Amino acid sequence: MAAYDVNGTSVEHDEEGYITNLSEWTKELADVIAVAEEIEMGEEHWAVVNFLREYYEEYQIAPAVRVLIKSIKKSMGPEVGNNKYMYELFPYGPAKQACKIAGLPKPTGCV
Amino acid sequence: MSTLHTVNKSPFQNQTLISCLGHAKAGDSVLMIEDGVYGAMSGNAMSEVVAGLGANIKLFVLGADVAARGIDAGRVAEGVTSVNYEEFVGMAASCDRVQNWL
Amino acid sequence: MSDVKKFLYVNRKAPYGTIYAQEALEVVLIGAAFDQDVAMAFLDDGVFQLTKGQDTKEAGLKNFSPTFRALGDYEVTKLYVEQESLDERGLTLDDLQDIQYEDEDDDYEEKPSIIVVSRAAMADVMADQDVVLSF
Numbered sequence: 001m002a003a004y005d006v007n008g009t010s011v012e013h014d015e016e017g018y019i020t021n022l023s024e025w026t027k028e029l030a031d032v033i034a035v036a037e038e039i040e041m042g043e044e045h046w047a048v049v050n051f052l053r054e055y056y057e058e059y060q061i062a063p064a065v066r067v068l069i070k071s072i073k074k075s076m077g078p079e080v081g082n083n084k085y086m087y088e089l090f091p092y093g094p095a096k097q098a099c100k101i102a103g104l105p106k107p108t109g110c111v
Numbered sequence: 112m113s114t115l116h117t118v119n120k121s122p123f124q125n126q127t128l129i130s131c132l133g134h135a136k137a138g139d140s141v142l143m144i145e146d147g148v149y150g151a152m153s154g155n156a157m158s159e160v161v162a163g164l165g166a167n168i169k170l171f172v173l174g175a176d177v178a179a180r181g182i183d184a185g186r187v188a189e190g191v192t193s194v195n196y197e198e199f200v201g202m203a204a205s206c207d208r209v210q211n212w213l
Numbered sequence: 214m215s216d217v218k219k220f221l222y223v224n225r226k227a228p229y230g231t232i233y234a235q236e237a238l239e240v241v242l243i244g245a246a247f248d249q250d251v252a253m254a255f256l257d258d259g260v261f262q263l264t265k266g267q268d269t270k271e272a273g274l275k276n277f278s279p280t281f282r283a284l285g286d287y288e289v290t291k292l293y294v295e296q297e298s299l300d301e302r303g304l305t306l307d308d309l310q311d312i313q314y315e316d317e318d319d320d321y322e323e324k325p326s327i328i329v330v331s332r333a334a335m336a337d338v339m340a341d342q343d344v345v346l347s348f
Contacts, residue, residue: 055283058279059279059280059282059283060275060276060277060279060280061242061283063283063286064242064245064246064287066246067283067286067287070286071286108239108242108243112340114339114340114345126257130225130257133332133336134256134332134335134336134339135336136336136337136340139340208342208343208344208345209345210223210339210345210347211347212225213225213233213347213348
């Protein structure tokens, strides 16, 4: 199985790049995944990733993209919580890509 | 407005048939299929319960599943109508909704 | 709006003995994307799905009960729970999780999602649907 390399420690991931053991996530790993996804992590990327991790911690699911955007809009305002901006942050899909970086499973309902 | 309910569990295994009959509305149809057909037999410990709860409900049983289990057609309780697959499809098509009790 | 159909997901199984409960929840979350009028019904052993304090760590299972509290985000805001099923199992509303949703039409006020109904009322709810899906 393929794996990310975080300073010499390997963290296994599935064929799409989602890590297989959620407890292995670290901020350092997030940076490594982001590089693989060709994303430069800024403050707002981190805000979304942190939001996803908190959502998962509380509800045990990765939210669907429309739920994610609606919630971000509520917590961070409409400048960040809108489709266009979220896709600028995560061009391959905010839910899919941000979940991957956040170390969560693929969002329910994503194919 | 009526519902076709299907039940595929034996009433000796669990409460599914009882629950179904307890929620079906007067005029609804309940079709017993697969192991559900044991709920359609006369002369067993569940017969009276089924007849009582099903008094205002149309009760059906899938003949093929009765035959498959070696139950003589004569053992199907009075008030339960035996249907074939074609009639099953017709019932599903003519009701407002189908609710499968699993 | 006439193309919006009423969907009811009927839950009659306890949470961990079979995969039905978890699958149903997943289907509801996926189905919620289709902008239909979705409700869930909990009767018979299905009421056990909503109990609070579920702790699956030692059993080695995923605890999906917190996910019920996310349903409001997915606009699934009607969780019908049958009174008789609770009574038969020695449960009261206090034994269930507090599940709420934010009412967007009412200044995001938090309102309870659980609606306790009698068996007769549950039968009415079922008869009022366009589609009934059982788990």
